[in-house]
Amino acid sequence: MRKKSEPVKAYKNVEFLNSAEARTVRILSEYYEPRSRFIKNKIVDTIVFFGSARIMSRKDALKLVNEAKKENAGSAKSKFHHAVKLLEMSKYYEDAVELSRRLTEWSMKLKGDQNRFMICTGGGPGIMEAANKGAYLAGGNSIGLNISIPYEQFVNKYIDPKYAFEFHYFFMRKLWFMYLAKALIVFPGGFGTLDELMEVLTLVQTKKVTKKMKIIIYDRAYWKEIINFRALIDHATISKEDMKLFDFCDTIDEAFEKITTHFEKYFLNKK
Numbered sequence: 081m082r083k084k085s086e087p088v089k090a091y092k093n094v095e096f097l098n099s100a101e102a103r104t105v106r107i108l109s110e111y112y113e114p115r116s117r118f119i120k121n122k123i124v125d126t127i128v129f130f131g132s133a134r135i136m137s138r139k140d141a142l143k144l145v146n147e148a149k150k151e152n153a154g155s156a157k158s159k160f161h162h163a164v165k166l167l168e169m170s171k172y173y174e175d176a177v178e179l180s181r182r183l184t185e186w187s188m189k190l191k192g193d194q195n196r197f198m199i200c201t202g203g204g205p206g207i208m209e210a211a212n213k214g215a216y217l218a219g220g221n222s223i224g225l226n227i228s229i230p231y232e233q234f235v236n237k238y239i240d241p242k243y244a245f246e247f248h249y250f251f252m253r254k255l256w257f258m259y260l261a262k263a264l265i266v267f268p269g270g271f272g273t274l275d276e277l278m279e280v281l282t283l284v285q286t287k288k289v290t291k292k293m294k295i296i297i298y299d300r301a302y303w304k305e306i307i308n309f310r311a312l313i314d315h316a317t318i319s320k321e322d323m324k325l326f327d328f329c330d331t332i333d334e335a336f337e338k339i340t341t342h343f344e345k346y347f348l349n350k351k
Contacts, residue, residue, distance in 0.1 A: 110252035114225075114245050118260065121242065122193065125347070126200035126223060126260040127183055127339065129176060130276045131207025131267030131298075134166075138174055141167040172267050172299070173210045179265070179332045180214025180222070186340055188220050190348070197262060197343060198223055202253075203235050203244060207267045212238035225253050254279065262347060263294040263339050268302045284325050292346040295326035296335050303328070 096102055136144075145167050148160040180199050187197040199215040201208035203224025215222035216238040224239040227247050235244050247253040257264075258280065266277050277297070283289040297303050312318045329335040 123195045125262045127263045128261045129211035132269035133206035135206045138170040141170040176210035177214040180211040181218045184215040184218035184220040209236040265296045267298045294342040300328040
């Protein structure tokens with residue numbers, strides 16, 4: 081006589097957990113699991129770096145330029161120009177490394193047993209890697225909120241596994257970017273960076289986010305070429321006052337000074 085199989089508990093039923101009916105369970109998991117880890121590791125607040133996943137270090141970009149020089153194929157010229165552009169853009173990678181390093185060194189000197197103003201990124205390559213690398217070089221830890229997508233995205237080597245998170249839902253990942261952030265630094269980037277920047281500005285503009293969060297847009301020349309802020313004002317789709325929601329910064333020193341001064345004023349001198 082065949083033995084009757086034991087029924088599977090709902091929370092162990094993998095088929096159910098991966099079904100459309102259990103979507104809310106998965107969404108809640110991406111809220112509660114990160115929350116429990118942040119509390120366990122005494123992470124109070126963060127400094128979030130946004131920027132392109134395609135920007136690479138100067139060393140890696142130089143390697144591509146040298147490889148392109150050696151090629152004789154018909155597409156070599158196009159490949160060379162692309163490599164040269166990547167080399168030009170690599171300055172942002174190096175700036176992100178240095179800014180993150182300096183901010184991490186600054187935060188590690190703060191008193192207390194909590195982790196204050198930790199560097200937080202999307203956990204992948206490019207500007208994300210650069211910011212995590214800067215924290216690593218300073219001898220500190222940093223957070224990586226990775227997202228499962230078909231290309232570009234993987235957890236970079238500068239993140240301790242206990243601070244590495246993996247998300248399926250973009251909106252839950254964005255929640256955790258915003259929830260702990262006391263500052264956001266937006267380096268040059270593409271669709272993803274534009275999406276993150278505009279969502280943050282919308283939340284602050286509409287006062288859905290009311291905390292004193294500093295928003296830095298890094299490199300005025302790049303961003304004013306990409307977004308015509310003046311035209312938005314001229315067409316009455318934003319007001320002049322909306323330009324006060326963020327600060328442009330063109331140097332590491334300027335960004336570091338504005339962020340640390342802001343923290344000291346609003347988050348470190350409270351009685």
